[in-house]
Amino acid sequence: MPEMIPRSVTPGYQARALFRPRSLVLVADPAQPEAAILAANIAAGGFQGTAYAIGPEVPGLVPAADIAGLPQPPDLAVLCLPPAALEPAMAALARRGCFAAIVPGPAPGLAAVSARTGVRALGQGSFGLCIPAIGLNASLSHIAPSPGRLALVTQSAALARAVLDWAAAEKLGFSHVIGIGGNATLGFAASLDWLARDAGTGAVLLDLRRVRNRRQFVSAARATARTRPVLAIRAGSRVADPSGLADSVMNAALRRAGVLRVSGLEDLLSAAETLARVRLRPVATPAGGALPQTRIGVVTNGIGLGHLAADAVIAAGGQLAELRPESLTAFSLLLPPGWGPGNPMSLGPAAGPRLAEAAAMLAGLPEVDVVLALHAPAPGEAPPGAADVAAEAMIAAARAGAGRAAPILVGWTGQATAGRQRRAMAEAGLAVFATPEAAVRGALHLAADRRNRAAAAELPSREVLEFAADRGAVRQVFAAARAAGRLELTEEAALAVLAAYGIPTVPGRRAAGPAEAADAAAMLGFPVALKILSPDVVHKSDIAAVVLGLASPRAVREAAAAMLARVRAARPEARIEGLLVQRQAARALELRLRLGEDAMFGPWIGFGQGGTAADLAADEAYDLPPLNLALAGQLIGRSRTARLMAGYRDHRPANRGAVAEALVRLSQLAVDFPEIAALTINPLFADADGVLAVDAALALRPAGEHSELSIPPYPAELARPFRTRAGEVLTIRPIRPEDAAAHAEAFHRLDPEDVRRRFFSPLKEMSPALVARLTQIDYDREMAFIATRQAADGTDQTVGVARLIRDPGAAAAEFAVVVEQAMKGQGVGRHLMERLFEWGRSVGVQEVAGHVLADNRPMLAFVRGLGFTLKRSAEEEEVMEARLSL
Structure with missing residues (x-):
């Protein structure tokens, strides 16, 4: 369209x-x-x-x-x-x-x-x-x-x-x-x-x-x-x-x-x-997998330059291409006598135009994604024009493969004799650098850009973590804290908030003093952990306000009395609200999950190593809420702790899925309660069986203050049921990234004529990039409502979609709608459009417009029935413009 x-x-x-x-x-x-x-x-x-x-x-x-x-x-x-x-x-x-x-x-x-x-x-x-x-x-x-x-x-x-x-x-x-x-x-x-x-x-x-x-x-x-x-x-x-x-x-x-x-x-x-000059060849991302690493091939007229480049690639975490035996054989005619091919590959100082020929051959190999062609001034090129011939050959090689072969990045070293050739190659549109290291940086930038943009458009699996959080319980906890005149919650209250969102927490009981603590321990079962309850003591271990491994009522009473005395002596100004007795959890990998606020980008989520040495370890990866399971998995993978979670020596792997779920639940808490200023779970124990929040701290914002997310969350509140004329109940809801597979399947069920009318061309397949564009939308600037039914395997099946797109702040928006053949005549399309109009009015849209092929009689009748006016496009004779004032 x-x-x-x-x-x-x-x-x-x-x-x-x-x-x-x-x-x-x-x-x-x-x-x-x-x-x-x-x-x-x-x-x-x-x-x-x-x-x-x-x-x-x-x-x-x-x-x-x-x-x-x-x-x-x-x-x-x-x-x-x-x-x-x-x-x-x-x-x-x-x-x-x-x-x-x-x-x-x-x-x-x-x-x-x-x-x-x-x-x-x-x-x-x-x-x-x-x-x-x-x-x-x-x-x-x-x-x-x-x-x-x-x-x-x-x-x-x-x-x-x-x-x-x-x-x-x-x-x-x-x-x-x-x-x-x-x-x-x-x-x-x-x-x-x-x-x-x-x-x-x-x-x-x-x-x-x-x-x-x-x-x-x-x-x-x-x-x-x-x-x-x-x-x-x-x-x-x-x-x-x-x-x-x-x-x-x-x-x-x-x-x-x-x-x-x-x-x-x-x-x-x-x-x-x-x-600005080159692009990597497109590659297919494996379903549910990461984008393959960019493979770099290096060819040079001096092995020293090649080794510098190879070192720089490896040091930066890049990957040198592994050339197949048949590929290596093809280079034998270009190499000096007695020299063997490899990566990096040196043709010797007398290479001349053969350097460009070898670069072009490397660029054509399927196992190479980008080529570094490195040139050092050589004695044989001293006569005027000899080096120019080599540069001209490199220009021809890069142009010949543009868009089809791997891109060629040139490292043309030197200045007194090489500067002129670099300028000529730059004028010809080549990406040319003065050092091998700079050329490597260019290759790695290409790889990083492709990786970043692919990750931003990655198609997640169908899996959606749906859970019923007890928001009422959280509101009560927050109200009680504010009524008591404090913004910092006790550990007990913070753990209650986590439990309301389904994050497993260690069982515990509040106690007023040593005797009550001993009774609580007996009810929970030994061994237990004992902690001070005070909004003024954030790092309890600093003043020995945590005691572990208490195995009897007497041990609990003695530890409680001693702890109260220590805290009063160390922090006489601290408000002591009692003691927290918790069943002691079995030791496991300690993680830390954090929610904080950045002045420029708002709420953030941190994940990394937990325990008392978490700050010293400096292992924390960051992302922004909202998170889904795919994003939570990527966040975990960016931390060094991810390697520990995989298991090592006698340590079993931790349940990575359970950790990802905890991150998604924490993200939803941030979405639902923008009055939260900061939240830390440390430690979150993780083992093969799951996760357990052992300690938590939560602070609220002053009354009336709220955070604003950088990324609009999924508007789940807009989901509603709809009964078709045949009596089937569908769900009408905003589209989400996890609908990618269902969206692609729905496309294949469309009648080819409906596809032509919707996309203005006989589209046979939707590319992953198009699927990502249609399912990963910005809910502030566009909306797509889908009609879904539950398939036999329990997954959502998309049977219709209506979309409204506007420029930011614009009062007009463009619509598109399509319903699969089996659901036509059931009122689905009209209901989807009415939901779009309702959303459009709520965000200030005053006019809805769209393009309809002039031969699409059913759609023309449909929009007339909705009140649209029609006129033929001044730019395209076969297109009608439909407009409706809201």
């Missing part, structure tokens, strides 16, 4: 006005330091529209006296004004119908000014906006970027200039350079939403400092990363948080979005060099 961009039904900011302006105005105070640079860049850029200037007199810009006197409302305004003059100018622009602006200078309170005037802006402190394809250079750049397929979205003007200077030397061009500056009103989300739909953008670079709206950012980043590489760098992250926790949470957020995080400017440039 051709994409339809929803129309806005109200005047105001339009993305097209900012990112594809047909006219602009520079409103500048010549005394402002940025004014002259902006004026010169706009005038010299060759802008294809009309450019006006108010303030400075600049050749090439049409002068105007003021905003009110402009001959036409401009699409875009560049406001280079002192802060006090900004609001009057923005108000004047709004009166003329201009709602997009760039603010390069200081602008305190820009968000509030934007809200009052309706004009949305890049800034404050925006580097500006470059769109080379239309000749727009409204930026503070010292160099005009060339047209190309790289997009840069940056908060730093210095970083923008550095990247542009590097790109000019590397012969890389840009589709967009977007300076969002302080990210006050128009920032990452708005930029990414545009770039996600821009056919001229091949890769996106992000300079992240501050994300203003976490949910919009993750949503837009994920939409962009579905179709092109997105790289991110964050300067100052360790300065802001030396612990590295915020950095780890950002990595988790970017991973969920399919964005590749790089560590510094050198890494960013290396990744851009690679991802």
Whole structure:
């Protein structure tokens, strides 16, 4: 189905006005330091529209006296004004119908000014906006970027200039350079939403400092990363948080979005060099399995370079390709006498053009995913032109296999004699580097990008962990704590919350003093553990407030009396609420599960080694809620503790499935109760039989405060039953990632004519990427309701789906609906559409539209019956446009 961009039904900011302006105005105070640079860049850029200037007199810009006197409302305004003059100018622009602006200078309170005037802006402190394809250079750049397929979205003007200077030397061009500056009103989300739909953008670079709206950012980043590489760098992250926790949470957020995080400017440039020029061949991901590792083949004219590259691959956790015997035999004619083929493979210093021939042969092998071709200056190439011939052969080899063979990355070392050849290869579009290590980084970036984007779109199994949490019990526990005037729960209360969500907890009883503790122990059974109950004692082991292995009532009484005395002496200010007696669990692998809050990305979940040395072990992997079983399994796998869980020596494997379930239950608790500030389960014992929470701490937020997730949770509350005209009861609910297999099966049950009418082509198979796109949706910006029945094997079977997609914040949305042949005439399609309308109204959709083939008479009758108006598309004669006002 051709994409339809929803129309806005109200005047105001339009993305097209900012990112594809047909006219602009520079409103500048010549005394402002940025004014002259902006004026010169706009005038010299060759802008294809009309450019006006108010303030400075600049050749090439049409002068105007003021905003009110402009001959036409401009699409875009560049406001280079002192802060006090900004609001009057923005108000004047709004009166003329201009709602997009760039603010390069200081602008305190820009968000509030934007809200009052309706004009949305890049800034404050925006580097500006470059769109080379239309000749727009409204930026503070010292160099005009060339047209190309790289997009840069940056908060730093210095970083923008550095990247542009590097790109000019590397012969890389840009589709967009977007300076969002302080990210006050128009920032990452708005930029990414545009770039996600821009056919001229091949890769996106992000300079992240501050994300203003976490949910919009993750949503837009994920939409962009579905179709092109997105790289991110964050300067100052360790300065802001030396612990590295915020950095780890950002990595988790970017991973969920399919964005590749790089560590510094050198890494960013290396990744851009690679991802802007080459792509890995697509590979099939095994059902339920991980993406296979990228296999690297190395060929060189000097074995020293080859060994450096091989070392770098292995040290970084990469994989050298294992060449088959028949593949090795094919290289024998290219090798010097007495030299044997291998990986790395050296052709000797006299290789010349044979290096390119060998690289092309490696690229054609099925066991090689990417080729590193490494060249060192050689005596035989000293005559003028000899090295140029070798470089030209490499260019031809890389071009010949583009899109079919494995990509060739070139490491062309040296400077005095090699610099010219590197420049020639860069101009020809090759990914070329000055050192073997840099070439390896490029190959690993390719692998990491493919792995990240594949993980973000991985199709999970059908398995869904469905459980009935006792939310009422949790609310009572929280209410009791608040009524007592505290935000920190006792261990007993925290364990009760976990138990309400089905996380197994060790049996325990509260006791007021030593005698009651002895009685409680006798009821629980020996041996027991004894702990202090105090909201002011978080780390009990620090003051010996935990005693294990108590085997008799007398031992419990004596231990309790001694513990109370120790705690009162060590922490006289601590509130002591009694003692907790627990049946002592058998020792097992100790894990720690944590729920916390990040200032930028909100709630996070941590998993790793538990016990008293958990912080010293520094083994914690992070993700964002909500989690399903597949994501929980991936989170476990990213920790070093995963290897211990697999079993070692005389230790049996731990039940990994039970640990994943505990993580999903913890995630659901975070979704259901955003008033939780922090929660730690430590230790969570894990063995072959399952898991057991032994200790827990939980803190609430002050009354009225709630967290906001970066990723919208599954809206389970929208599931409802529906009775068909034949009396069958179906479930109508939002689609979820675990519906992938059922969705693919439903496609195969569709009539071929229904497929043609739905997708506007005779589609025979849905690719895994398309299935992921249709089942892994962002519930903030789109909805897909499915009608399901239970199959004989107990799984859900999808028999119909209706979908509504809108641009973020747009008042119009596009619909699609299809019902399998056996369910037609049962009212399913109409009910699905009515559910879509209900959801659309709840999120502010005012108009629903769609495309219908003109020969699809049943669908035309169906939408007429729902109240849609129909007219023939002005762009496609065989298509009808259907529209309905909500």
